[in-house]
Amino acid sequence: MSERDRAAMRDFYDDYGHREWLRLEQDLRGRVSFEVHRRFLAAVVEPGMRVLEVGAGPGRFTDELARLGARVVVTDFSPVQLELNRSRMSGTAAEQAVETRELLDVCDTSRYRDGEFDAVLAFGGPLSYAFEHAEAALAGLFRVTKPGGPILASVMSLLGSWRYFLPGVVADTERVGDDANDAVLRTGDLRHFGNAHVCRMFRSRDVAEMVRNCGAGVVAMSASNWTSLADEEALSKLEANRERWQRYLDQEVAACAEPGALDGGTHLMFAARLPQT
Template sequence: MSYNPEIPRTRYDNYGDREWTRLTKDGPGELLYQVHLDILQRYTKPTDTVLEIGAGSGRYTKDLVTMCSELTVADLSSHQIEFNQSKMQELSLADRIKAYHVLDVLDMSVFEDASFDTVVCIGGVINYLLDKETDGIRELLRVLKPDGILILGSMSFIGASMYYLDGIRYEKDQFGIEATKWIMNTGIQDEEHYPVPSKHYVHMMRSAELDALFAQFPVNILERSSAGLYTQAGDAALANARGDQEFWKLIVEQEIAFTKLPGTLDCGMNLIYVVRKL
């Protein structure tokens, strides 16, 4: 299946405020948020010019804008950009954003080559690109300065398949075992093999696939991380843990530590790669 920008654009144009609340409303969301935030804090310098592409409603925008000297914000969805702007206005941060852009990651021609010290592309932008994944990485690296940092997030197939296993079995009854084998083998939820009613067509990735993508480019991988590892404990267990403030603080600390271990890389809900452009 070829990349169709209308699929993610329509999805996030209709997403309402869910993109703002999903990282705070429950344990799984908070785990994702805390791991990503830890990485952003460790790799973003106060002197950096930063591009946040796929910024959504601004959950990380509000943090990034306080970490760097200059932040440019972009997203495919005009609705998410409008929501982001309103949130930054509400938080008295709007005047610290250099510019907002509605654009596709495959065409960032509004920016010159080597424009940014850091490019942040988390939340799964890469998963929607399907046959254009290599083009997406090329464009992200084009706008990055030599020695600049790219922080790239991706939905993780193995972690998601463990968490949503019962749903996959249910969908086997709808689409058949061959479709189930397809998604297990490829991580690709597409119109031909896996026509879900939501039309949420994506490539949920394995770390080996991200390794192969970056191997095509002159980069040095500085860090590989999972995120949402403790999500595998289940919603009820996380809700109980979150109700105990002292215990939850410890779980978040361990989540951040354990997601850096090689053996946990594909077991979380997200993958995060930090690479330096050579």
């Protein structure tokens, strides 16, 4: 990834600003995504853990980490997102859990000591924005995590995004050609389409291989989302009834973790650990 690409990504998130906070609440897909991610996190994080949060954005999951009793080093490579995190958390109970806020690129964690964190959280795609450096970045996250401590991350999913965003894919293919679409499907690298928002998407087997190459093992994986990417009208009916919605969310979260659903969401979450020596 060139310095220019990196700066373009940072500018994208600086400009995106407050809309990043709205992403997980303004539509049904986002609300379900938040719930699926929240529960994935809650299954792993324990009170008292010191957690490095990478690509924290305005703080949806900083707040969740605080609720789970963790202490958080909040980081992001966008100064605007980091500042939004400060203003969103300020005056809330979550702020008590924040140790520091630092500008950090997921590709360079060299400032931290080996094993200084109990866990690392990188939700919402920081590893997808590391492109060809994703594996080296993940190795860096393992280095700063205690052996046996979890790394939780979500990346953009190649197959599920292809299906969900098919109209856009067809339009991009018409604009830049079938070879570019072949290249996106082969590599997951959206830079072949040359849009304003680019990232690297993964298949679940790509994630498993990347984790294996770091000498670690996947302990859990889940899509985000599954049925909630389908008919919005039907889902709105469910959401209108509190009891049915809670029941539906339980079913959706369970479905997302089924092996047959892993590649079906727009995002793919994983938890991985290095073996304890």
